[in-house]
Structures are given as structure tokens and as C-alpha cells.
Amino acid sequence: MMRDVLAAFVLLNVVVLIVTYLTYVERKFAARMQSRIGPYRVGRPHGWLQPIADAIKLLIKEDIVPALADRPVYNLAPIVFLLPSLLIFATIPFAPGLGLADLNIGILFFLAVSSLEIVGLFMGGWGSNNKYALLSAMRAVNQIISYEVPFVVTALIPVLLAGSLKLSTIVQAQEGLWFVAYPVIGQLAFVAFIVATIASENRVPFDILEAESELVAGFRVEYSGMKFALIQLAEYTHMFGVSCLGALLFLGGWLGPGLPGWAWFLLKALFIFLLVTWVRWSFVRIRVDQILGLSWKVLLPATLVLLMATGFWVALGGGHVA
Amino acid sequence: MVPESYYTALSAILFTIGVVGVLVRRNPLVIFMSIELMLNAANLALVAFGHRFGAADAQVLAFFVMTVAAAEVAVGLAIIVTIFRLRRRLSVDELSIMRW
Amino acid sequence: MSLEAAAFWGLALVLLASGLAVVLSKNLFHSVLYLALALVATAGLFLLLQAEFLAAVQILLYAGGVITIVVFAIVVTERLVGERLVQTNRGIVNGGLVSLAVLIAIIIFVTRATLPQTPPPPPADLTQAIGRDLLTRFVLPFELLAVLFLAALLGALFFARKEE
Numbered sequence: 001m002m003r004d005v006l007a008a009f010v011l012l013n014v015v016v017l018i019v020t021y022l023t024y025v026e027r028k029f030a031a032r033m034q035s036r037i038g039p040y041r042v043g044r045p046h047g048w049l050q051p052i053a054d055a056i057k058l059l060i061k062e063d064i065v066p067a068l069a070d071r072p073v074y075n076l077a078p079i080v081f082l083l084p085s086l087l088i089f090a091t092i093p094f095a096p097g098l099g100l101a102d103l104n105i106g107i108l109f110f111l112a113v114s115s116l117e118i119v120g121l122f123m124g125g126w127g128s129n130n131k132y133a134l135l136s137a138m139r140a141v142n143q144i145i146s147y148e149v150p151f152v153v154t155a156l157i158p159v160l161l162a163g164s165l166k167l168s169t170i171v172q173a174q175e176g177l178w179f180v181a182y183p184v185i186g187q188l189a190f191v192a193f194i195v196a197t198i199a200s201e202n203r204v205p206f207d208i209l210e211a212e213s214e215l216v217a218g219f220r221v222e223y224s225g226m227k228f229a230l231i232q233l234a235e236y237t238h239m240f241g242v243s244c245l246g247a248l249l250f251l252g253g254w255l256g257p258g259l260p261g262w263a264w265f266l267l268k269a270l271f272i273f274l275l276v277t278w279v280r281w282s283f284v285r286i287r288v289d290q291i292l293g294l295s296w297k298v299l300l301p302a303t304l305v306l307l308m309a310t311g312f313w314v315a316l317g318g319g320h321v322a
Numbered sequence: 323m324v325p326e327s328y329y330t331a332l333s334a335i336l337f338t339i340g341v342v343g344v345l346v347r348r349n350p351l352v353i354f355m356s357i358e359l360m361l362n363a364a365n366l367a368l369v370a371f372g373h374r375f376g377a378a379d380a381q382v383l384a385f386f387v388m389t390v391a392a393a394e395v396a397v398g399l400a401i402i403v404t405i406f407r408l409r410r411r412l413s414v415d416e417l418s419i420m421r422w
Numbered sequence: 423m424s425l426e427a428a429a430f431w432g433l434a435l436v437l438l439a440s441g442l443a444v445v446l447s448k449n450l451f452h453s454v455l456y457l458a459l460a461l462v463a464t465a466g467l468f469l470l471l472q473a474e475f476l477a478a479v480q481i482l483l484y485a486g487g488v489i490t491i492v493v494f495a496i497v498v499t500e501r502l503v504g505e506r507l508v509q510t511n512r513g514i515v516n517g518g519l520v521s522l523a524v525l526i527a528i529i530i531f532v533t534r535a536t537l538p539q540t541p542p543p544p545p546a547d548l549t550q551a552i553g554r555d556l557l558t559r560f561v562l563p564f565e566l567l568a569v570l571f572l573a574a575l576l577g578a579l580f581f582a583r584k585e586e
Contacts, residue, residue: 105474111482349450354492358488365464365476395488406498
């Protein structure tokens with residue numbers, strides 16, 4: 001009991017620390033892509049204290065609540081938004097035996113809990129009582145319903161190949177060949193996974209719900225100080241969680257030569273994070289109807305066909321069914 | 323070990339709350355949510371009994387209930403929104419236009 | 423009090439309180455948030471009953487799907503017109519009486535049920551058992567469900583189409 005609590009506490013802090021530094025990685029990476037230097041002044045070398053400075057700055061800022069806001073909803077929203085993002089790490093195995101709870105239904109737990117995030121999002125959008133925030137929350141609801149389905153379907157492809165819902169078993173099934181290297185199915189599924197990830201994380205080119213030029217900043221336009229920091233933390237934590245899931249499902253999790261398992265795992269998660277960041281800084285935003293059309297008319301049928309093809313492949317004896 | 327009868331009692335109370343909601347409230351959306359509560363209560367009872375009998379059947383049934391509820395929400399809310407578009411207000415009394 | 427009992431009473435309290443709040447809240451948006459809480463609490467109770475699979479499906483389908491759609495309907499119907507609909511209730515006394523009768527009926531019905539005194543050991547892997555049952559003994563309802571979904575999809579599309 002005490003040991004579990006302690007383990008959860010340690011994991012929580014490690015995850016938050018990693019996520020804090022992911023913002024730094026993203027800023028540096030984006031800066032390189034645009035031939036800039038990025039944060040440089042705070043901390044030497046290369047401004048490595050910048051994320052800490054940002055966090056302190058946000059902590060000591062004034063907390064503003066709009067006069068017409070729905071107070072309880074407005075105040076609770078950042079917490080409801082953050083909780084699912086942290087909870088998803090409970091089931092992620094970082095290395096063999098290194099994880100809080102390797103559930104039998106691990107991947108289902110992950111998908112279920114991470115879908116709760118939307119509740120916090122529209123609480124913020126509605127509670128702010130601001131037209132931009134509400135519009136943004138509406139768009140988010142649209143987009144997340146649309147991309148949840150293909151996301152779940154692509155996540156099911158590795159499940160079919162491994163014959164288990166348990167994340168560690170899925171990784172073990174990739175001992176010989178990572179699922180991303182699976183002929184045809186693997187690559188297509190990975191591409192679909194990345195697209196669905198970008199969309200469900202509301203990143204450019206699917207960031208219509210924060211669209212700076214039209215919606216100011218989306219559902220968090222009224223948030224400031226600590227609450228803004230929590231929302232920001234939640235977004236990056238969720239992004240990191242989904243990157244971890246991608247590493248587990250397609251890139252063979254902790255498997256790899258030389259380095260210890262957890263290092264391989266973090267490297268692979270970082271790779272997916274950087275892939276998404278790369279897309280973010282390379283493309284322009286697309287229109288709402290185009291985004292929804294892409295999901296329902298292209299991504300969903302394509303992933304369903306892929307799932308069926310995988311099913312046939314496994315039925316013919318191609319999977320790792322235990 | 324909490325006995326299953328506690329779960330069924332809980333489910334009975336929850337179901338009754340749902341019944342109150344359907345009977346007393348006027349807004350079709352609230353009625354909708356109350357129906358969800360009732361379905362939920364039924365599921366809870368199913369799972370509790372299933373736990374007692376140690377079989378997976380109850381969970382399969384509960385799974386069916388959930389999926390049917392999801393389909394029902396999609397169509398039901400589409401109807402509600404359509405009625406709202408026609409009438410510009412939302413009350414179950416408006417639903418009388420659906421008879422013929 | 424064991425951990426399990428504490429969890430049960432806590433979840434039961436949250437479930438009943440949020441269920442009541444769904445029905446009694448004057449604010450539609452608060453109602454749906456309480457509904458989300460009630461659904462998550464039910465998922466917690468499923469976990470206590472060793473139905474992990476069902477708990478996950480409950481959250482995925484209800485909290486992720488149903489709640490989202492209800493919120494969408496609320497936003498569409500509440501904010502387009504300037505003033506909000508005043509939420510009036512009707513027949514509180516009659517409704518209360520009928521509900522009481524329903525509660526008594528359920529209690530009578532449930533207490534009459536005969537249950538095995540000691541639960542038999544559950545199957546080793548319940549999730550696997552559910553999957554197997556779905557595609558063997560319950561394959562007909564399962565397929566019918568697919569037809570139902572198709573019908574629901576078409577129905578929703580019918581209502582959402584543009585007026586000609």
C-alpha cells in the first residue's frame with residue numbers, strides 16, 4: 001500500500017519533469033527548423049533553465065476569473081483536464097516490470113481515460129462564458145468525436161497482431177519484428193496513428209480549436225497564471241502519453257540493443273513527439289469541414305479496411321496469437 | 323467484501339432517481355440524461371448479479387446495453403435538435419407535433 | 423473498514439449525489455457534468471465487481487461518446503437563442519408517488535430473487551470469456567447490433583441533412 005503510493009508519487013513527478021522539458025525540446029527544435037536559436041538566456045548552456053523559469057513566472061502571475069464565468073466549472077476545468085493525462089501513465093510499462101500497473105486491459109484503459117480529457121476541455125470552454133472559448137470548445141467536441149474512432153481503430157491493429165490488450169504483451173510480441181516494420185500493414189497503420197494523434201492532440205495542421213488568428217487562443221483564452229499553466233501541462237502530458245503509446249504499439253517499446261530498456265523507450269517516445277512537432281512547424285492549418293471530411297471520408301474507411309486486412313492476416317496465421 | 327445486495331440496492335435507488343427525472347422534468351435533454359441513469363442502474367444490477375453467478379454472460383448483456391444506449395443517444399439527440407430548429411424552444415410538450 | 427468497503431461507500435455516495443444532481447439541477451450544463459461524474463462512479467463500481475473490461479468500455483463509450491454528444495446538443499439548443507429556457511417541472515407530487523411505487527416494486531422483485539449462497543469462482547480471464555461469448559453464443563445479437571448501428575447512422579444523417 002505505502003509502496004504503491006510512493007511509486008505513484010515518484011512516477012508522477014518524473015512524468016511532470018519530463019513533460020516540462022518537452023516544452024523546451026519543442027522550442028529548441030522549432031527554432032532549429034526556422035534557423036533561430038530558441039531560448040538561450042536563462043541558464044547556461046543553451047538556456048536549460050527556461051522551462052523552470054516559465055513555470056515560476058506562471059505561478060506568481062495574477063489569477064483572473066471573468067466576472068460572468070460559471071465559477072465552479074471554470075475553476076475545476078484545468079484539474080479535470082489534467083487528471084486523465086496523468087492517469088494514463090498508470091498503465092504504461094516503461095521497461096519490463098517498470099510501471100505502476102500492467103493491466104490486462106491496458107490499452108483499453110489508456111484509450112478510455114484519455115477520452116475523458118474532452119470533459120475538462122469543454123468545461124473550460126463553457127465556463128469561461130466567452131464566445132471564442134465556446135466556439136473553440138464546440139470545434140474540439142466535433143474534432144475529437146471524429147478522430148477518436150480512427151484513433152481507436154488504428155490502436156486495435158497492434159492488438160490484433162499481438163493477440164492481447166496488455167501493453168507489455170504487445171511489446172513482447174514485437175521481439176522479432178517491430179510492428180512498424182510489419183510488411184505494408186505496419187507502415188500504413190503507423191501513418192494513420194500519427195495523423196490521428198496529431199488530430200486528437202489538436203496540433204497544427206488540425207489546430208482549429210486554438211487557431212490564434214481567428215479564435216485568439218481557443219478555449220483557454222480567459223485562463224491565466226496557475227490555471228493556464230495546468231492546461232498547458234495537461235496538453236503536453238497528454239501528447240507525451242500518446243507518444244509513449246505509439247512507442248509501445250509500433251516501435252517495440254523498451255526493445256533495443258545496448259541501452260537499458262527505459263532509455264530506449266524514452267528515445268522512441270521522443271522520436272514520435274518530434275515527428276509530430278516536425279509536422280506542426282511544417283504545415284498550415286486546414287479548414288474545419290476539411291478536417292472533419294478527412295476523418296469520416298478518408299481516415300475512418302481506410303483504417304477499417306486496414307483492420308479487416310489485419311484480421312485476415314492474423315486468421316491466416318500471420319500474427320503472434322498466444 | 324461488500325455483498326452484491328448492496329450493489330442491487332444502490333442500483334434500485336439510482337433507477338428510481340432516473341424515473342423521477344423522466345416524470346418530473348420537462349426538458350427533453352434532462353429526460354434523456356435520466357434515461358441514461360436508468361440504463362446505468364440496470365447495468366449495475368446486471369454486473370452485480372453476474373459477479374454473484376461468476377459468469378461472463380451478464381457482462382456481455384451489459385455491453386449490449388451500453389452500445390444500444392450509444393446508438394439511441396445519436397438518433398435521439400438528432401431528433402431533439404431537429405425539433406429545436408423547427409420550434410426554437412425545447413420542451414417535451416412540443417413533441418406532440420410528432421403524432422399524425 | 424476494508425479498503426474495498428470504503429471504496430464502495432465512497433463511490434455509492436458520489437453516484438447517488440450526482441444522480442440526484444442530474445435530475446434536480448436547474449442548469450442544463452451542470453446536469454451533464456454531474457451525469458459524467460455518475461457514469462465515472464459507475465465505472466468505479468464495475469471495477470470493484472471485477473468487471474475491468476466493462477469499466478473501460480463504460481468510460482470510453484459514455485464519458486467519451488454520449489456525454490460529448492449531449493454537450494453538443496446543449497450548446498446547439500441553449501446558446502443560439504438569447505434567453506434560456508426556464509426549466510419548469512410538472513406534477514412533482516404525482517411523479518414522486520409513481521417513482522416511490524417503482525422503487526418498492528423493484529425492491530420486492532429483487533428480494534424474491536434466489537441467488538447462490540457462495541459465488542462460484544469466476545473464469546480465469548473474464549475479458550477473454552466476454553470476447554469468446556460475443557462471437558459464439560451471442561453472435562446473433564452482436565450482428566444485429568451492427569445492423570442497429572447502421573440504422574442509427576442513417577437516421578442521424580437523415581436529420582442532419584440540409585433542407586432541400
